[in-house]
Amino acid sequence: MNDGAQVALYLLMLALPLSALLSRRVPLGRTMKMAAAWVLIFAIGLVIAGQRDRLKPIWDDTRDALFGRDQHVVGSTVRIHIAPDGHFWASARIEGIERRMLIDSGATTTALSQATAKAAHIAIDDGPFAAVIETANGAVQARRARVARLELGTIVARDLPVVVAPEFGDLDVLGMNFLSQLASWRVEGDVLVLEPKPRT
Numbered sequence: 001m002n003d004g005a006q007v008a009l010y011l012l013m014l015a016l017p018l019s020a021l022l023s024r025r026v027p028l029g030r031t032m033k034m035a036a037a038w039v040l041i042f043a044i045g046l047v048i049a050g051q052r053d054r055l056k057p058i059w060d061d062t063r064d065a066l067f068g069r070d071q072h073v074v075g076s077t078v079r080i081h082i083a084p085d086g087h088f089w090a091s092a093r094i095e096g097i098e099r100r101m102l103i104d105s106g107a108t109t110t111a112l113s114q115a116t117a118k119a120a121h122i123a124i125d126d127g128p129f130a131a132v133i134e135t136a137n138g139a140v141q142a143r144r145a146r147v148a149r150l151e152l153g154t155i156v157a158r159d160l161p162v163v164v165a166p167e168f169g170d171l172d173v174l175g176m177n178f179l180s181q182l183a184s185w186r187v188e189g190d191v192l193v194l195e196p197k198p199r200t
Contacts, residue, residue: 071153078153082190090174093151095120099172103192107175109133110150110162111142116172117164122147124164131163140167150178155196157181 071091072079080088080103088103094112097120111133117124122145130141142165150157157178179185183197 073153076154076196078194080192088192090152101172101174103174107173110175110178111173112162112164113168113170114166140165
């Protein structure tokens with residue numbers, strides 16, 4: 001659509017609410033105020049539409065700060081943008097329960113909070129031998145469990161060993177035992193690329 005056609009379209013869109021006001025015989029002063037408001041709204045819309053390429057980085061940064069960056073699936077590949085906090089966060093489903101999980105290649109085993117384990121109805125091993133997990137806050141005694149199905153986009157991990165401990169708070173972590181099941185994983189700039197193994 002060329003510039004002339006766009007201007008004609010915008011004028012038509014502006015004429016519709018103005019004609020509605022005139023047909024209702026609204027007092028002239030009020031009509032002028034409402035007309036000015038509509039003109040202002042359309043003017044702001046035109047500026048935003050005209051400057052959308054320049055405004056996109058500002059919108060992206062605001063969206064990322066509020067909601068975190070998007071997780072995209074391209075074919076079978078999952079691409080995760082780095083979050084404002086410098087980490088990669090994945091939207092995963094654990095036994096059908098959706099959770100935001102930190103991807104941590106420094107963690108040997110996938111770790112779940114007690115709340116997540118409870119919500120997903122995961123059976124925790126209550127045997128006498130706990131797993132000792134080294135965390136940033138020191139060693140933690142955690143209970144072992146297994147997740148029958150964990151989904152991250154197109155990637156599905158089955159019978160995945162996990163550890164559960166109250167010391168994890170509300171943090172859920174995808175560790176190396178998940179990443180090692182992939183065909184490959186790598187970081188490209190600010191994007192984590194996860195490639196699943198081909199289905200057999």
